[in-house]
Amino acid sequence: MSPAEQDWQPAASHDALRLRARILGRIRAFFAARDVLEVETPVLSQAANADPAIASLAVQGMGWLHTSPEFPMKRLLAAGSGAIYQIARVFRGGEQGRYHNPEFTLLEWYRPGFDHHALMDEVAGLVAELIPASPANPPRIPYRDAFLDFAGFDPFQASLGQLRRVAGDIVGEVVGLGEDRDAWLDLLFSTVVQPRLPAVCFVVDFPATQAALARLSARDPRVAERFELFIGGVELANGYHELSDAVEQARRMELEHRRRQTSGLPLNPIDVRLLAALRSGLPDCAGVALGLDRLIMLAGEYTHIDQVLAFPWSRA
Amino acid sequence: MASYSTSEFRGGLKIMIDGDPYTIVENEFVKPGKGQAFNRVKIRNLRTGRVIERTYKSGESVEAADVLETDLQYLYNDGELWHFMQPESFEQYAVGEQALGDAAKWIKDQDICQVTLWNNEPISVTAPNFVNLTITETDPGMRGDTSGGGGKPATLETGAVVRVPLFVQTGELIKVDTRSGEYVSRVKDE
Numbered sequence: 106m107s108p109a110e111q112d113w114q115p116a117a118s119h120d121a122l123r124l125r126a127r128i129l130g131r132i133r134a135f136f137a138a139r140d141v142l143e144v145e146t147p148v149l150s151q152a153a154n155a156d157p158a159i160a161s162l163a164v165q166g167m168g169w170l171h172t173s174p175e176f177p178m179k180r181l182l183a184a185g186s187g188a189i190y191q192i193a194r195v196f197r198g199g200e201q202g203r204y205h206n207p208e209f210t211l212l213e214w215y216r217p218g219f220d221h222h223a224l225m226d227e228v229a230g231l232v233a234e235l236i237p238a239s240p241a242n243p244p245r246i247p248y249r250d251a252f253l254d255f256a257g258f259d260p261f262q263a264s265l266g267q268l269r270r271v272a273g274d275i276v277g278e279v280v281g282l283g284e285d286r287d288a289w290l291d292l293l294f295s296t297v298v299q300p301r302l303p304a305v306c307f308v309v310d311f312p313a314t315q316a317a318l319a320r321l322s323a324r325d326p327r328v329a330e331r332f333e334l335f336i337g338g339v340e341l342a343n344g345y346h347e348l349s350d351a352v353e354q355a356r357r358m359e360l361e362h363r364r365r366q367t368s369g370l371p372l373n374p375i376d377v378r379l380l381a382a383l384r385s386g387l388p389d390c391a392g393v394a395l396g397l398d399r400l401i402m403l404a405g406e407y408t409h410i411d412q413v414l415a416f417p418w419s420r421a
Numbered sequence: 422m423a424s425y426s427t428s429e430f431r432g433g434l435k436i437m438i439d440g441d442p443y444t445i446v447e448n449e450f451v452k453p454g455k456g457q458a459f460n461r462v463k464i465r466n467l468r469t470g471r472v473i474e475r476t477y478k479s480g481e482s483v484e485a486a487d488v489l490e491t492d493l494q495y496l497y498n499d500g501e502l503w504h505f506m507q508p509e510s511f512e513q514y515a516v517g518e519q520a521l522g523d524a525a526k527w528i529k530d531q532d533i534c535q536v537t538l539w540n541n542e543p544i545s546v547t548a549p550n551f552v553n554l555t556i557t558e559t560d561p562g563m564r565g566d567t568s569g570g571g572g573k574p575a576t577l578e579t580g581a582v583v584r585v586p587l588f589v590q591t592g593e594l595i596k597v598d599t600r601s602g603e604y605v606s607r608v609k610d611e
Contacts, residue, residue, distance in 0.1 A: 158456055199428050199479065200458070202450025272476075281478030282457075291456035292476065317455045333454075343454045394454075 112420045116411045124405045125413060128235055128397070129192065132212060135231055141188040141214060146177035148194065153373030155361040156317070160198030161373060162207075169373065170196035173394055174213055175318065176379040179347070182215055182390060183382035190214035192397065203409050204339060206417050210397040217388040221319070221330045221346040224391035225307055228334055228342055232305075236404050239305045239336065246302070247310040248328070252293075255301040260290055261312065261327065268293065287314050300338045307332045318354070319345035334395070336403050344393030351383035423485040427460040427477050435467070435488035438475070442467045442486035442539045452479070467537055468520075468544050486539065493536045493543075495528045503528075505536060505543070516543045524548040526581040527599045548599040553608050554578050555594050559585065572604070 115122070136143065153161035153169040161169040171177075174193045181189055195211050216224055225245065233241050252260040258271060268289040272279050276296050282288045290312070302308070309332045313321055316329030330346035348354055358375050365372055401413040411417040425434060430448040437443070443464040452458035458479035465472045467488060477483070493505035493514060502515040503525070514536065518525070520543050527548040528534060535547040559575035575585040575595075583597055585604045596605040 156455070158452075158458065200450070200452060201428075202452075205450055205452065276461075276476055277474040279476045279478075281481040285457070288457035288478065291453050292459060294456075295451045295453055295459070296461070296476075315455065340454055396454075 109420075115415045116417050116420060117413055117415050121401070121405055121407065121413045122415060125401050128401055128404060131235060132192065132231070132397075135234065136190050136214070139188070139227075141190050141216075142186065144178065144181060144186070144189045144191050146174045146181070146191065146193070147171065148196075150177075150376075151374065152176070152376035152378075153371075155358045155365065155373070155375055157361055157364045157368055157370055160200075162196045162198045172197050173211055175392070175394070176376045178213065178215055178392070179379060179387055180382040182217065183385055183387045188214070188216050201418060204399060204402075206398065206410050206414060208418065208421070209410075211394045212397045212400075213392065213394040215347070215390050215392040217390040219391040221309070221332050221344060221391050224344055224346075224393055225309075225332055225334075228344065228393055228395070229307075232334070232336070232341075232400070235400060236336065243305040243307060243334075244303060245307045245309045245332070248308055248312065249310065251298050251302065251308055255298045256293055260293075265289065271297075287312075290315075299335065299340070302335050302338060305334075305336050307334055316348075316357075317343075317345065318348050318357075320348045320350070332393075339399055339403065340396075341399055341403070342393050342395035344391060346391050347387065347389075349383060349387040349389065351380055354383050355380055424482040425485055426482050427479045430460050430462060430477075435486040436464070437484040437486045438464070441469075442488050442544070444488070446472060450479070467539065470522075470545075487541075489538045489541075491536055491538060492533050495530055495532045495534055497530055503546075505534065505546075508533075514538075514543050516546060520544050521546050524599075526579060526602075527552050527554075527597070529554070529579060550598065550600060551596055551605065552599055553594055553596050554581070556585070556589065556591050559589065559591050561590060575604075 148171055149164060149168055150171050151168045154172040159172050161172055163169055173195050174191050178189060178191060191213050193211050194208060196208050198207060200207055229241060229243055233239050249259060249261055252258060265284060265286055272289060272292060310328040311331045313327055313329055316331060319329040319331035322328045322330055332344050333340055334342040398410050398413050402410060407413050425436060430445055432445055434445045435442060443466055445462050446465050447463040449461045451461055460477045460479055462475050463472055464475060494508050496504045496506050502517060503521050505514045505516060524534060524546040532549055536543050537545045554577040556575045557578050560573050572584045572586045574582050576582050583602060583604050589595060589607060594608040596608050598605050
């Protein structure tokens, strides 16, 4: 028998499959009770993600598989959908490991009229229903404080040389990062800060250079109104008080485009329909994407994402 | 020159670092949702056995090491080098003391050993997990039989010394686990 014939069976146990089904049911009940509309948007898109850190998978002769349903969901919001959620299969090239599978499930939702703090309350409420041990109101730790407390330096002040030195001392030799300051911060956050975070917490006030699609804080433009949820050191959700300024959005996409160019990455078409929707007016809202497979891992105390996927990529 | 991208990293892959061949022991993919991806690897130097950690930005490439693990038969020692042969091709390889390492304590002629070849040069030798060796010298008496259970030292035909139970005598053939260096049992003559 060839190796492919030997692993026809699912990687997930029946228990894990049942847990997934139960969690999906409870998520739908949670949003139905709050009058948030379930929507579906295309998996196959004419545009690709501009983020240099995310690889969109191309479909021959067509477009790209989406890496998140964010842009079409924002178009629905701009068209007046009101609060919406989606449970979407998304695809990201090259992401495979203990917490990654190239095809995975995102739970993504948007709340008009919420800011990121109101949305964090709701995220904590949902997670507390699905993971029994998780507190109703986990701490919200500023990115800067997380570094000060757990890595001993200020990420806004540290020089590139200092970041390299700390990495050399704690992580060992690092190859290929060059002078990309945010990449060094990503490395130190993932390897030094993240494992030392409280059992359940939000990290808030990310640097403006890591704002992604969040608006910058009105009280301190050095930070973005972006949050992430960590449970047991695992990154579970990423949310924003959404950027609604079409000009600023276009500027950020242009910046990502240039970074892709300097890194020799493919230059895919930008989603001009998103920009048109923002120009027509995105309601003031907050949105969040939550890794559903990781949530199931945490709820069932599984240690590898393959244990909660019927057929992970290696046997898909 | 062949190379591997970090997306091909997995346990057992052989790569070149600073002029030495290494094997990947462990590969961990780390990526924040909105940030740079990394591969954190534990790698073992195939010459020295030393394990180190490295972190690669995902997408980097690393030169492949031309390393082959093959079973060779030990033939003889000429006083300086240990000579091995590939049983099918009859190709012979001479192995120095450093590459032979611990295996020198356990092997005798005819034994099949796993040998790591780098650019077709032997760089390490693993003795068979179990070897049968004759005891050339051990204390004959039952002295010290205080049920402490420690046994007694015995010198084997290769020069290695292992602890054996008190009832085992000089001239007997015993089975030894080369990974732990421990006595397993007496071997009955066939």
